[in-house]
Amino acid sequence: MGKTVVITGAGRGLGRALAEKFIAHGDRVVPVVRNDSSVEDLDVDTTIVADLSDATTIAGAVQQADVDEVDILIHNAGVAHIGSLAEQGLEQWRQSLDVNVLAPVELTRVLLPRLRESKGHILFVNSGAGLSAGPVWASYAASKHALKAVADSLRAEERPHGVRVSSLYPSHFDTDMQRQVRDDLGAKYDPARATSVDSIADSIIALVDSPADLVFEDVRVAPPNPLSMSTPKK
Numbered sequence: 001m002g003k004t005v006v007i008t009g010a011g012r013g014l015g016r017a018l019a020e021k022f023i024a025h026g027d028r029v030v031p032v033v034r035n036d037s038s039v040e041d042l043d044v045d046t047t048i049v050a051d052l053s054d055a056t057t058i059a060g061a062v063q064q065a066d067v068d069e070v071d072i073l074i075h076n077a078g079v080a081h082i083g084s085l086a087e088q089g090l091e092q093w094r095q096s097l098d099v100n101v102l103a104p105v106e107l108t109r110v111l112l113p114r115l116r117e118s119k120g121h122i123l124f125v126n127s128g129a130g131l132s133a134g135p136v137w138a139s140y141a142a143s144k145h146a147l148k149a150v151a152d153s154l155r156a157e158e159r160p161h162g163v164r165v166s167s168l169y170p171s172h173f174d175t176d177m178q179r180q181v182r183d184d185l186g187a188k189y190d191p192a193r194a195t196s197v198d199s200i201a202d203s204i205i206a207l208v209d210s211p212a213d214l215v216f217e218d219v220r221v222a223p224p225n226p227l228s229m230s231t232p233k234k
Helices: 013-024 055-065 090-118 138-161 176-185 197-208
Strands: 004-008 028-033 072-075 121-125 164-170 218-221
Touching (some): 197 218
Parallel strands (some): 004 028, 121 164
């Protein structure tokens, strides 16, 4: 029987690729999106419509969608603001923390009873920036470091309940966000030096399909010849 998979940011990019692949495998996908029109062409029976920049709306959105069971929860949605600490205001910091940390925390909290019942799997799509930080990445890296702490604590808390928790730390893969980041850095973007979205999606599916008697806790992936994401030289 297929599993019920909740995916944030399922309207485009990696989230969209994951949704399509899980559906093709016979799983039931519950997308979490800001606007349900972005997934109207997907074969789904319910959608969680929520503004992830406001975590206080998440519980109501889940209740309205009437999600009765969850086997897999994938936190994929995120935002990245690039700029030095001297340049960025509190609004950009707040959005980074709201979308990248508080929204996953609240969605997990709301769905946790269902995940405990199914002895499910929670996967956080983190980033290489969740392990190390460089110039102009302070707000994004801080949010991703915080997300790692959330996942690490949650893993220890939920182990007795049979819920597995994994973090994936991809480097550069071919998405609109990556292209925007390169534009913000004033650098050229070469998709040939980035991992494809399909490859990342396939690795996630393999990870959550792993045998029930093991858990991949922290997995780091990168293209063989990665792009440099530091501040480009003038």
